[in-house]
Amino acid sequence: MSHVVTQACCADASCVFACPVNAIHPTPDEPDFGLAEMLYIDPKSCVDCGACVGACPVGAIVPDTKISARQQPFVDINALFHAEPRTYPIQAPVTPIIRKAPGPLHVAIVGSGPAALYAADELLKQSDVDVTVLDRLPTPHGLVRSGVAPDHTETKSIDRLFRQIEDQPGFHYLLNVDVGHDITHDELLEHCDAVVYATGASQDRRLGIPGEDLPGSETATEFVAWYNGHPDHAQHAFDLSGQRAVIIGNGNVALDAARILSVDPELLAGTDIADHALAALRTSAVREVVVVGRRGVAQAAFTLPELVGLLSHTDIDFVVEGADLDVQVTDRMTARKIEALREAVARPPTGGRRVVFRFGTSPVEMLGETRVSGVRVVRNELETVNDVVRARPTDEGATIDTALVLRSIGYRGAAVPGVPFDEHARIIPNVEGRVGPRTYAVGWIKRGPTGFIGTNKSCSQETIDHLIADFNAGLLRGWARRGSLRSAIEGGGVEVVDLRGWRAIDRAERQAGGARPRRKITDVDELLGVARPKRAPRRGLRKLVRV
Numbered sequence: 001m002s003h004v005v006t007q008a009c010c011a012d013a014s015c016v017f018a019c020p021v022n023a024i025h026p027t028p029d030e031p032d033f034g035l036a037e038m039l040y041i042d043p044k045s046c047v048d049c050g051a052c053v054g055a056c057p058v059g060a061i062v063p064d065t066k067i068s069a070r071q072q073p074f075v076d077i078n079a080l081f082h083a084e085p086r087t088y089p090i091q092a093p094v095t096p097i098i099r100k101a102p103g104p105l106h107v108a109i110v111g112s113g114p115a116a117l118y119a120a121d122e123l124l125k126q127s128d129v130d131v132t133v134l135d136r137l138p139t140p141h142g143l144v145r146s147g148v149a150p151d152h153t154e155t156k157s158i159d160r161l162f163r164q165i166e167d168q169p170g171f172h173y174l175l176n177v178d179v180g181h182d183i184t185h186d187e188l189l190e191h192c193d194a195v196v197y198a199t200g201a202s203q204d205r206r207l208g209i210p211g212e213d214l215p216g217s218e219t220a221t222e223f224v225a226w227y228n229g230h231p232d233h234a235q236h237a238f239d240l241s242g243q244r245a246v247i248i249g250n251g252n253v254a255l256d257a258a259r260i261l262s263v264d265p266e267l268l269a270g271t272d273i274a275d276h277a278l279a280a281l282r283t284s285a286v287r288e289v290v291v292v293g294r295r296g297v298a299q300a301a302f303t304l305p306e307l308v309g310l311l312s313h314t315d316i317d318f319v320v321e322g323a324d325l326d327v328q329v330t331d332r333m334t335a336r337k338i339e340a341l342r343e344a345v346a347r348p349p350t351g352g353r354r355v356v357f358r359f360g361t362s363p364v365e366m367l368g369e370t371r372v373s374g375v376r377v378v379r380n381e382l383e384t385v386n387d388v389v390r391a392r393p394t395d396e397g398a399t400i401d402t403a404l405v406l407r408s409i410g411y412r413g414a415a416v417p418g419v420p421f422d423e424h425a426r427i428i429p430n431v432e433g434r435v436g437p438r439t440y441a442v443g444w445i446k447r448g449p450t451g452f453i454g455t456n457k458s459c460s461q462e463t464i465d466h467l468i469a470d471f472n473a474g475l476l477r478g479w480a481r482r483g484s485l486r487s488a489i490e491g492g493g494v495e496v497v498d499l500r501g502w503r504a505i506d507r508a509e510r511q512a513g514g515a516r517p518r519r520k521i522t523d524v525d526e527l528l529g530v531a532r533p534k535r536a537p538r539r540g541l542r543k544l545v546r547v
């Protein structure tokens with residue numbers, strides 16, 4: 001018997017420190033931690049004490065006796081990772097705590113996604129610290145609310161951890177505040193001792209091919225934000241009237257989009273998917289989703305847990321084109337991915353919706369006069385340069401007919417006025433999170449748009465360790481004008497949503513959801529209305545009205 005880490009794992013390593021026998025790897029001090037798609041329990045070392053179960057914020061750890069049919073492949077996946085013996089000390093590493101010197105510290109964190117909340121949590125472990133988290137939206141939690149797919153309900157349960165962080169003394173929200181527009185970086189520095197940027201990477205990368213901006217050529221960024229009810233994208237309309245949709249790129253976002261387009265919409269009806277998206281998916285004519293990867297199957301960007309999650313939908317047919325599924329690879333996890341695809345394509349066809357993984361293919365032009373009618377693609381050959389496998393286009397072309405293309409080729413960070421920005425890497429330039437005087441960065445805007453929710457925990461820890469060291473060195477003391485940040489922002493006419501306001505929105509959405517986790521409000525004015533403090537009716541008012 002053993003415990004097993006399953007698909008929901010977001011790699012934050014909380015379980016590592018709970019395990020008395022150091023059975024969960026890679027640990028944050030092991031070289032492969034940064035590359036890990038999830039963490040894995042060694043079935044030979046696990047003593048089934050269950051301590052890791054309570055430590056996991058997303059309920060990803062299950063005893064193998066209670067595993068569901070969908071989670072079954074993860075028994076093998078955990079064991080496979082540990083098939084080759086690893087050497088490690090019997091005790092898991094202990095993170096050294098850098099203590100803050102005496103004296104108050106007020107930090108503003110810009111952005112309220114996972115990186116921001118992990119940073120706030122680290123700061124609030126110290127005494128006499130105030131943290132004000134600002135976000136341009138009236139709702140917090142970044143991509144956990146507007147990126148993570150609605151059917152990843154376990155992953156979304158990380159909001160329980162976020163609630164605990166928010167409940168700590170010294171935590172404040174100033175939501176509905178666009179930093180760089182509603183308040184400047186310099187103004188934040190006037191009111192706080194330090195500012196931490198956690199603004200993520202909300203923009204999309206571009207293919208740079210003709211026709212890219214034709215209607216019908218959309219980005220996965222918009223599609224994901226649309227089905228998740230992001231207020232900026234709720235009004236968007238996606239043409240689901242064609243039989244085929246094409247997704248360019250084969251990372252985990254592409255897999256999310258492919259799954260949402262191909263599962264039975266009734267499976268989504270019990271989730272927090274935006275109402276407008278559920279209604280559109282219920283009438284969708286899409287029968288086939290083609291996921292186009294420029295390199296080979298061994299270089300596919302999707303992770304094994306996400307692939308296993310998609311393939312577990314037995315009412316979807318899977319097809320692989322442009323790849324040899326008998327290819328021999330040395331990496332065990334990659335070999336397992338290919339095996340999973342091999343098993344899926346060998347299943348008897350159901351005649352239902354299908355997902356086609358097309359490898360070794362690049363788009364060269366979006367076709368169509370007034371809107372997309374197809375994608376012109378070329379076949380690629382693979383070449384290895386300095387140990388990196390690259391796609392080299394050939395002149396063998398083909399056309400894939402479609403009315404909807406979703407470009408899912410990665411996200412890009414956006415500059416905040418007054419804050420240094422690397423236009424090439426699209427991040428805030430930093431050294432281990434230090435940006436410049438009293439300015440820091442965490443999460444995707446610090447290191448680029450890669451990694452899971454939990455990856456941001458160690459990323460934020462690194463930055464906050466430096467921030468506390470700078471405080472101890474006297475670099476951050478005595479700058480904050482306490483209590484004045486909110487009035488400075490409200491003085492500019494901005495309607496701020498604080499923690500109480502967010503909790504009112506949260507309550508209203510959960511109540512409206514009924515059996516669903518929540519029914520999202522997608523309109524900013526409506527969100528602000530719900531967040532606004534409700535005044536008790538004044539005595540005598542009724543009488544006044546009657547008169």
Ligand SMILES: Cc1cc2nc3c(=O)[nH]c(=O)nc-3n(C[C@H](O)[C@H](O)[C@H](O)COP(=O)(O)OP(=O)(O)OC[C@H]3O[C@@H](n4cnc5c(N)ncnc54)[C@H](O)[C@@H]3O)c2cc1C
Nearest residue numbers: 010111113114115136142143147179199200443444452453
């Ligand atoms: C589509 C998608 C699905 C994903 N699904 C999963 C998953 O299932 N499991 C998993 O482990 N990981 C998943 N990830 C990865 C995970 O979401 C990221 O690792 C994580 O959200 C990055 O955290 P962040 O805090 O850096 O950025 P974000 O979560 O993007 O948060 C940034 C915040 O900053 C705010 N902001 C930006 N600019 C400003 C400004 N000027 N002023 C004020 N606020 C501002 C934004 O509104 C946003 O709330 C997914 C990623 C994507 C894109």
Ligand SMILES: NC(=O)c1ccc[n+]([C@@H]2O[C@H](COP(=O)([O-])OP(=O)(O)OC[C@H]3O[C@@H](n4cnc5c(N)ncnc54)[C@H](OP(=O)(O)O)[C@@H]3O)[C@@H](O)[C@H]2O)c1
Nearest residue numbers: 249250251252253254294295301408409410411449450451
């Ligand atoms: N459930 C989850 O845990 C989950 C869900 C969603 C996202 N995430 C994480 O969020 C991060 C971002 O995910 P993502 O899918 O946006 O990015 P990603 O994993 O970097 O994938 C980007 C894809 O776009 C392709 N691409 C890039 N430029 C291209 C071009 N010019 N032409 C054709 N193809 C191109 C890449 O191909 P190459 O590989 O050839 O470069 C790759 O297939 C990842 O770390 C991901 O794991 C996690």
Ligand code: SF4
Nearest residue numbers: 019046047049050052
């Ligand atoms: S059940 Fe106990 S021994 Fe097994 S991995 Fe979890 S904490 Fe470690």
Ligand code: SF4
Nearest residue numbers: 009010012013015056
């Ligand atoms: S989410 Fe964190 S605590 Fe849960 S299994 Fe993964 S690494 Fe461990």
